[in-house]
Amino acid sequence: MSALLEVSGVSVSFDGFRAINNLSFSIGPTELRAIIGPNGAGKTTFMDIVTGKTRPDSGTVTWGEKGISLLKLSEAEIARAGVGRKFQRPTVFEDQTVAENLTLALKSPRGPLAALWFHLTGAGRQRVEELAAKVGLTDHLSRKAGELAHGQKQWLEIAMLLAQEPKLLLVDEPAAGMTLAERELTTAMLVDLAKSHAVVVVEHDMDFVRRLNCRVTVLHEGSVLAEGSLDHVTADPQVIEVYLGRG
Amino acid sequence: MTLPLTETPTPATQAPAPLSSFQKYPGGPGAEPPAGSGAEPRGSAALAPRSFLAKNPSVFWFLLALAVLTAVVTILSPALGMGAMSTSFVKTLGKTLCLCIAALAMDVVWGYTGILSLGHMAFFGLGGYMIGQWLMYARTEEIVVAALASDPIPPTAIEIAQGVTTQIFGVVGSSDLPLVWSFAHSLPLQLMLVVLVPGVLAGIFGWLAFRSRVTGVYLSILTQAMTLALSLYLFQNDSGLRGNNGLSGLQNLPGLAETSQDDLSIWFFWASALGLALAYLLCAWATSGKFGSVLRAIRDDEARVRFLGYPVEGFKLFVFTATAVLCGLAGALYYPQAGIINPAELAPIASIYLAVWVAIGGRGKLYGAVIGAALVSLLSTWFTGGRAPQVPLGFYTIDWVDWWQVLLGLAFVCVTLFAPKGIGGIFDRIAPPDRKGAPLGPDDGALMEKEARE
Numbered sequence: 001m002s003a004l005l006e007v008s009g010v011s012v013s014f015d016g017f018r019a020i021n022n023l024s025f026s027i028g029p030t031e032l033r034a035i036i037g038p039n040g041a042g043k044t045t046f047m048d049i050v051t052g053k054t055r056p057d058s059g060t061v062t063w064g065e066k067g068i069s070l071l072k073l074s075e076a077e078i079a080r081a082g083v084g085r086k087f088q089r090p091t092v093f094e095d096q097t098v099a100e101n102l103t104l105a106l107k108s109p110r111g112p113l114a115a116l117w118f119h120l121t122g123a124g125r126q127r128v129e130e131l132a133a134k135v136g137l138t139d140h141l142s143r144k145a146g147e148l149a150h151g152q153k154q155w156l157e158i159a160m161l162l163a164q165e166p167k168l169l170l171v172d173e174p175a176a177g178m179t180l181a182e183r184e185l186t187t188a189m190l191v192d193l194a195k196s197h198a199v200v201v202v203e204h205d206m207d208f209v210r211r212l213n214c215r216v217t218v219l220h221e222g223s224v225l226a227e228g229s230l231d232h233v234t235a236d237p238q239v240i241e242v243y244l245g246r247g
Numbered sequence: 248m249t250l251p252l253t254e255t256p257t258p259a260t261q262a263p264a265p266l267s268s269f270q271k272y273p274g275g276p277g278a279e280p281p282a283g284s285g286a287e288p289r290g291s292a293a294l295a296p297r298s299f300l301a302k303n304p305s306v307f308w309f310l311l312a313l314a315v316l317t318a319v320v321t322i323l324s325p326a327l328g329m330g331a332m333s334t335s336f337v338k339t340l341g342k343t344l345c346l347c348i349a350a351l352a353m354d355v356v357w358g359y360t361g362i363l364s365l366g367h368m369a370f371f372g373l374g375g376y377m378i379g380q381w382l383m384y385a386r387t388e389e390i391v392v393a394a395l396a397s398d399p400i401p402p403t404a405i406e407i408a409q410g411v412t413t414q415i416f417g418v419v420g421s422s423d424l425p426l427v428w429s430f431a432h433s434l435p436l437q438l439m440l441v442v443l444v445p446g447v448l449a450g451i452f453g454w455l456a457f458r459s460r461v462t463g464v465y466l467s468i469l470t471q472a473m474t475l476a477l478s479l480y481l482f483q484n485d486s487g488l489r490g491n492n493g494l495s496g497l498q499n500l501p502g503l504a505e506t507s508q509d510d511l512s513i514w515f516f517w518a519s520a521l522g523l524a525l526a527y528l529l530c531a532w533a534t535s536g537k538f539g540s541v542l543r544a545i546r547d548d549e550a551r552v553r554f555l556g557y558p559v560e561g562f563k564l565f566v567f568t569a570t571a572v573l574c575g576l577a578g579a580l581y582y583p584q585a586g587i588i589n590p591a592e593l594a595p596i597a598s599i600y601l602a603v604w605v606a607i608g609g610r611g612k613l614y615g616a617v618i619g620a621a622l623v624s625l626l627s628t629w630f631t632g633g634r635a636p637q638v639p640l641g642f643y644t645i646d647w648v649d650w651w652q653v654l655l656g657l658a659f660v661c662v663t664l665f666a667p668k669g670i671g672g673i674f675d676r677i678a679p680p681d682r683k684g685a686p687l688g689p690d691d692g693a694l695m696e697k698e699a700r701e
Contacts, residue, residue: 051554079556091551093544099293100540110557112565118537125294142293164555 002065004029004198005083005168010049010059011222019045020056021222029167032194034209034230035202037219038242043202044088046219047170051085052078064167080110084166088173090153094146098137098156101145102128105160131159150177158189168198175208187211218242303531305614310524316340317520326513337512338584343624344519345584346604348526348577350620351613352570353601358610359534360566361546363463366452366470368597369477370445370571374578375588376481377444379494380428381437382583385501387414388432418492425487441579442572449571450564457560457567462549471595481590493589497582515584522580523617526573530613542566603655607662608669615671622670623658627651 003026012020020042027033035043048054050061052075061070063081070078079085092101106124108114120128132138135155140148145156154177161169171190175183190212193199203209209216209230216233218225220242226233233239300307320340323332349371356362391410395402402410412424430436456469484490500511533539544552545559553559582588601620608619629635630651638645647654666672 053550074558075550075553076556076558079554085554087551091548093547093551095543095547096540097293103537104540104544105555110555112538112558112562115538115541115557115562116533116536120294120296120537128294160555 003027004031004064005050006060006062006067007046007050008060008062010056010061012045012049012054012056019222020049023059023219023223025217025224027168027198027200029198030194030196032191032199032212032214033201034212034214034216035200035219036204036206036209036216037225040221041219042222043219044172045222047085047172047200047202050078050168050170051075051083076110079164079166082165082167083170084161084164084168085170086157086161086172086174088176090150090157092145092148092153092156092160094144096145097142098132098145098148099128099141101156101160102131102141102163105163107163107165127163131163134162135159151179151182154178154182158186162193166197169193169200171199171201173203174201175203175205183208184211299532299535302535305612306528306531309527309614309617313520313524313527317517320516321513324513324516325509334509334512337516339625339628341512341516341519341584342581343621343628344516344523345577345581346601346624347617347620348519348523348580349574349601350604350608350616351523351526351530352573352577353605354610354613354616355530355534355542356566356570357602357605358612358616359539359542359546360563362563362567363467363602364470364567364570365467365595365598365602366474367571367574368601369474369593370449370574371578371581372588372593372597373445373448373477374441374575375582375585375592376488376494377437377440377575378579379497379582379588380431380488381434382497382499382501383415383494384411384428384431385434386496386499387411389501389504390414416489419484419490421484427487438579441575445575446568446572449568453564453567457563460560471598474593474598475595478590478593478595481593491589491591493587493592494582495587497588498584498586500583512584515580519580519584522577526577527613527617529573534613603659606669607658609671610669612669612671614674615669618670623655627655630654 005025005027007023007025010020010023011018023042023046025046035046037043045054049056050070052070052073055071062068063070063078063083068081070081070083073081093104096104103120103124106127108118108124128141129138132141135158137148137152137156137159140152145153148156154174158174161171174186174190178186187208190199190201191214194214201209201212213230215228216230217227218233218236218239225242226236226239320332320337321327323329324337325332325334326337349367353364353367356364356367388407388411391407391414392402395406395410408424409422413422416422416424430440452470452473456466461469480486481488482491488494498508498511500506503511534542541552541557541562544555545557545562549559600623604620604623605616606619607623608617609615630647633648635647635651637647662669668675
C-alpha cells in the first residue's frame with residue numbers, strides 16, 4: 001500500500017528550540033493513526049507543518065500517488081488537495097448560522113468568482129442536511145454558531161470537516177470537553193471514517209486512544225519514539241521512561 | 248499523575264455504536280433552540296432557497312426611500328420651476344449620494360471583509376480626475392474653436408490642440424500636452440480610465456500588501472501612505488494634472504453650453520440616485536450569498552478560512568479592487584457636480600472621514616453606511632457652511648465652522664463607546680432583522696436572548 005502522506009526527515013526550530021527533530025511519518029489512504037506524546041513533544045507543530053502553517057527548515061512532505069510536495073503549496077492549496085484539520089478548540093464562524101458554516105465548508109470551487117455565482121443546489125442542500133442530521137444539529141441549522149453549546153460546536157466543526165470531503169483528516173483532541181457518551185460516538189465515527197479516509201488523531205486521553213484500537217505513534221522531543229499497537233508501545237521501556245520521567 | 252499506560256486494554260468489541268445514534272444526539276446543555284423564536288425558519292427550512300428580497304429586506308425599504316427622496320427633490324428643484332430648493336442644494340444632495348456609494352464600498356471592504364482601508368478616497372479622487380480630464384479638455388476645445396472661428400483662415404487641428412494646451416496648462420507655465428492627457432479628447436476612453444486607473448492601482452497595491460500578509464493596523468497605515476503619496480505627487484506641476492490648481496470648470500458639460508445649471512444639477516442628481524440604487528443592489532447581492540459568507544468568515548477568522556481551502560488573499564484582493572473601482576465610479580459622478588477637483592481631495596483625512604461615516608452609520612450593514620455618510624456629510628456641509636447659529640457663551644462664542652471637527656470627533660468617540668453598531672443599530676432595535684443574536688459571539692447572543700424573554 002503506497003502512502004497517502006509521507007513526511008521524512010523534517011526538522012524545524014523556533015528561536016533555537018528544536019520543535020521537530022528529523023521526524024519521519026507516513027500514513028496510508030485508509031488508515032487510522034493515533035499520535036500521543038507528552039506536552040511539547042511536537043504534536044501540534046507536526047500538524048502545522050502538514051497543513052502548511054509552519055515551514056520546516058529541512059526535510060520533505062509528499063502527498064498522494066503523484067508525490068506532490070506539500071511544502072510548495074499554501075495553506076489553502078493544501079486544504080484543497082484534501083487535507084482537513086480540526087482544531088483543539090472548536091473554531092467555527094460564530095457570527096454565522098450553522099447552515100452557513102456548513103455551506104462554507106461544503107466541497108465546491110473555492111475562487112472569489114465561483115463564490116459570487118455560487119448557488120446551493122439540491123444535492124448540496126441535501127448534503128448539508130445529511131451532515132447536520134449526522135451530528136444532531138438539524139434543529140439548529142438557522143441558529144448562529146456562536147449560540148451553540150461547547151459540545152455542539154465540536155460536532156459542528158466535525159461536520160464541517162466532513163463537508164470538505166478531505167482525503168486526510170487531522171483531528172486534534174476531538175474528545176476534549178465531551179461527555180462519555182459523546183466520546184463513544186466520536187470514537188465510532190472516527191473508526192468508521194478510517195474505512196474510507198486517512199485519519200490522524202492527536203490525543204492525550206489514553207482511554208480514548210485504546211478505544212480507537214489502531215496503530216499508535218509516540219512523539220517525544222520532536223521525533224518518533226515508538227510506533228506500533230498500543231500494547232506494543234506501552235511495553236516499550238523508552239516510552240515508559242518518558243512518561244514516568246514526566247509524570 | 249497516574250500512569251495511564253498500565254491500564255488493562257478494553258475489549259475491542261465494546262466500542263462502535265452505530266452511527267445512526269448520532270441522530271438521537273441531544274446536544275448537551277442548551278441544546279434546544281430557544282422557544283418562541285417565531286418567524287425564523289426552523290431546521291432544514293433554513294436551507295430553503297429564498298428570493299433576493301427575502302434575504303435582503305433592507306433593499307426594498309432602501310430603494311423606496313431613495314425613490315421618495317428623488318421624487319421630492321425633483322418636485323422641489325429649480326429645474327421644474329418650484330424653486331423651493333436652490334440649485335446648489337440639489338448639487339449638494341447629488342454629491343451626498345455619490346459619497347454614499349463610496350461609503351457602501353467602504354462598508355464592504357471594512358465592515359464585511361475586515362480590511363480597514365484608509366485610502367479608498369484616493370480611488371474616488373482618481374475617478375474624478377479621469378472624468379475631469381475629458382470634461383476640461385472637451386469644454387476648452389469648444390471655447391478655442393469658437394475663438395478661432397473669427398479668424399479669416401479656418402484653424403487646423405494642430406492649432407486647435409495647441410490652443411487647448413495653452414488654455415489648460417498656461418496656469419502651470421507649460422505649453423506641451425502631458426502624456427497622461429493622451430486620451431482626454433475621447434469620452435469613451437476616459438470613461439474606461441475611470442474604471443482602469445483606480446482598479447489597476449488598487450490591484451497592484453493590494454497584490455503587494457495582501458501577498459505579504461499585511462493585515463490590521465499595518466495595512467491601514469500603508470493605505471494612508473498610499474493616498475498621501477498620491478496626493479503629494481498630484482500637487483507637483485510635473486504630474487501633468489495641473490498641480491495644486493487641479494481641474495476646474497467641470498460643472499460645464501461639453502456640448503451643453505445652453506443648458507442651465509438648474510437642469511444639469513437635477514440630471515446629475517438622478518444619475519447619482521440611480522448609481523446609488525445600482526451600487527446598493529450590487530453590494531447587497533454580493534454580500535448576501537456565499538461570497539458574503541466567505542468575506543465575513545475572513546473578517547472573523549482568516550486562518551480558519553485558509554484551512555477550508557479558500558484563497559484568502561485572492562478574496563481580499565478581489566474585494567479591495569472591486570470596491571476601489573466602485574469608488575472611482577462614484578468619484579466620476581461626484582466631481583462634475585462639485586465643479587473642481589484638486590490634490591487636497593486625495594489627502595489622507597478624506598479617507599479617514601469615509602471610515603468615520605461608516606463607523607457612525609454602523610459597519611457591517613449596508614444601510615448603516617449610507618445613513619452615516621448622508622447624515623454626517625450633510626451635517627458637515629451645514630456646520631461648515633456658516634449657516635449654523637453661533638453659540639455665545641459670554642466669554643467665548645462657539646463658531647461651528649471651527650468647532651464642527653470637535654463635535655464630529657466627540658460623536659465618533661461616543662458611537663465607538665456607547666453604540667458600536669452605529670446608527671444602523673437603532674433600526675435593528677425597532678425591527679430586529681433576525682433573532683440570531685448579536686454579531687459578536689456567544690456572550691452577546693446570550694444577552695439578546697435574555698432580553699427577548701423579558
